Amino acid sequence: MYNAHRGMVPAPNSRLNELLDQVRQEFDSQQNRTGEYESNMAQQVSEMELVRQKVYNLEQNAIAIKQRYEEDVARLRHELEARGGPPSHVNISGLPPHAGISQPQPPAIGHGPSNLFGGIMANPPGQGAPGLVPPTQDQQQQQVPTPHQIGASQALQQGAFGGYPPSHGMNGGYNPQPPQTTASPGPGKGRVNRGPPGPSTPHQAPSSSYPDARPSPQLGRPPSPLPPHQGHHIINNLADIELDSLRPDQKREGSDWFAIFNPRIPRVLDVDLKHTLHHDSVVCCVRFSQDGRFVATGCNRSAQIFDVANGQQVHKLTDESVDKDGDLYIRSVCFSPDGKYLATGAEDKQIRVWDIAKRSIRHTFSGHDQDIYSLDFSRDGKHIASGSGDRTVRLWDIEAGQETLCLSIEDGVTTVAISPGGELVAAGSLDKSVRVWNARTGDLLERLDGAEGHKDSVYSVAFAPGGRQLVSGSLDKTIKMWDLDNPSNGRMMGPGFGSRDRMGSKCVKTFEGHKDFVLSVALTPDGRWVLSGSKDRGVQFWNPQTGDTQLMLQGHKNSVISVAPSPQGELFATGSGDKAARIWRYGNWP
Secondary structure, three states: OOOOOHHHOOOOOHHHHHHHHHHHHHHHHHHHHHHHHHHHHHHHHHHHHHHHHHHHHHHHHHHHHHHHHHHHHHHHHHHHHHOOOOOOOOOOOOOOOOOOOOOOEOOOOOOOOOEOHHHHHHOOOOEEOOEEOOOOHHHHHOOOOOHHHHHOOOOOOOOEOOOOOOOOOHHHHOOOOOOEEEOOOOOOOOOOOOOOOOOOOOOEEEEOOOOOOOOOOOOOOOOOOOOOOOOHHHHHOHHHOOHHHOOHHHEEEOOOOEEEEOOOOOOOEEEEEEEEEEOOOOOOEEEEOOOOOEEEEEOEOOEEEEEOOOOOEEEEEOOOOOOOOOOOEEEEEEEOOOOOEEEEEEOOOOEEEEEOOOOEEEEEEOOOOOOEEEEEEOOOOOEEEEEEOOOEEEEEEOOOOEEEEEEEOOOOEEEEEEOOOOOEEEEEEOOOOEEEEEOOOOOEEEEEOHHHOOOOOEEEEEEOOOOOEEEEEEOOOEEEEEEOOOHHHOOOOOOOOOOOOOOOOEEEEEEEOOOOOEEEEEEOOOOOOEEEEEOOOEEEEEOOOOOOEEEEEEOOOOOEEEEEEOOOOOEEEEEEOOOEEEEEEEEEOO
């Protein structure tokens, strides 16, 4: 039978199929996106876990560093108490503990961008590490010395020294005048990749408060009692004595300087100012000619020679071929024994030997990789010794115009000296050691350090006139005298001294009394007195037999970077970060 409704059944709907296909495709697309999102989330979770792990590691490192710091502080307090200092719970100044580092660091020859004489001369009073690279202004204002910097300095931009509480009415009320900080003058053009820092060159910086209790000599002076006698250490702390508490025969005053003579011992010396030699920059070094007629100074871009008799400049030696951009401090000067030549060592790693009469360069010695901090002529005039931040001591033959010895050590060399007989060369280093070599063979004969050695970088060494003793000055604020003729090893140093014989040297005297880094040491030509210049702006005369200081001279408004006695006696010179060199007289009293 025919179905009348058959023709009404709908045909297959193609539109529905299309919609289903679209839904399916959208589902697949969303499913793929979900997979990508999950993958990204897993990756981000993994990265967050790495960050969390790094933060945890940093926290653990910070805890370890803090623990080591506290251990070092505890050890240093223990050492301070062992040396007779105040108990760890007592603040030395008697005032509430200071919230921050009391002083910047000293000059640094060590490793890294610190200043050696930026250390020496560059840090604000206090602590700094001698370095080759000048510190930034912020770093000069606040430097936190690392253990090496304190040992390589302490940190000597102007080296870090323990802070001294400001004094009201010290020295009869001399108005406190913070010394201008002396930081390394700066690398200048093309001075990059400088290697281990060495003594930074002192440069004039904005003045900052100086923690030393003794202000520079200036005006009125309220009286203050003489500190009670508390042993040998106090005897030499002349900076703690009030000027007005002294009798007239225990002091001497000039218009802008004063000297205190140790009231605990008989006065046997007198001192007076002869000339003030003004400069346009920090005076890094001073040196007399052998005949005592001239004194040379090293400053920024020039070495200058003055007539000792009248204080007039007679020569200004400048290498005009050097790039004029940036600073170029002359760190060391030294006359040849005949007075015809002047050797200069500078920040550009070059040693120049000048013909003084012709004002021309006779030799230029190249070889050092870093700033040259110290030079010394042999007494026969045939050799020059040089010390550099590149950790080497080098000997140069003047006639041949070439290097004859290169002696390498572990840290920057801050100072060198050749013995009067020419058989030995000594050097001080940022590693707290003094080394002595045979100048002919280069054999190391002695390393003076250890328990009886310095506790911080050595910035100056000098032989006694007889060559059998050596003095060294350090950032640990002490001077030491070493006996190089100790017979404990069965031999005496002399003509039969072999190239490989050890000396068995020992420290026979430690001079304590400076309140800041000792930057320069020397002996008078008769060997009767040891001279020292310090970042505390003072010069002291020491008796090498007793270890007592005879006098303390305050004649500069910044660190005394260099001291040099005249080979003819009766005069000595000082160079300072206050842009002045001075020539002084000394002699018997009365």
